[in-house]
Amino acid sequence: MRFTSLPTFIRTLYAFSNTTRIFPGTSQRTLNSPLRDFLPKYYMPIPFFGSLFSSSSSRNMSYPLQKSDDEWQAVLSKEQFRVIREKGTEAPFTGKFDKHAPSTGVYTCAACEAPIYKATHKFKSGCGWPAFFDAIPGAVTRHTDRTLGMSRTEIVCSNCGGHLGHVFKGEGYATPTDERHCVNSVSLNFGPEKDSEGTAAGSAKV
């Protein structure tokens, strides 16, 4: 019989928590303090929920190559893991491919080696990160990223879901697409183009 008091207790608690909304000072503390404990000081609740939604939706996408965080940590450097798996951003003007301007070759995903960009897609944007106006067909998957109170288009590797960077449109660069794939150098490797264009495009769909 003692257990029957539990629902009553919950009802009372619920009624109390509703009642506290009448008193602004109390309700703010009651409702927000558990949330605030999770947040860095510069994050407000709404971007936080956006961030939660965005990262969970792109993480829950199923990509052909699946690995656990432990498996990724074993094959990636600390900085690669932070950027590629935790969607971090490298500091501008520091990446090894920022000023890299070869005439041929392929940039591959640093996590899974899937071909992502050709050297001929790269252009000089001056933004501090490697910039590409297009990608190998199918190599990149786009998500809406609502972190930091902005709505941006995140790009990830279609094979492993690794974070590459963001795409910006309509900035007026004199390129065929007027898009800038702003990519972290740490998310990429570079090597010679191994096969014909058809093979590269085909392998990107895997």
Ligand SMILES: [Zn+2]
């Ligand atoms: Zn990848």
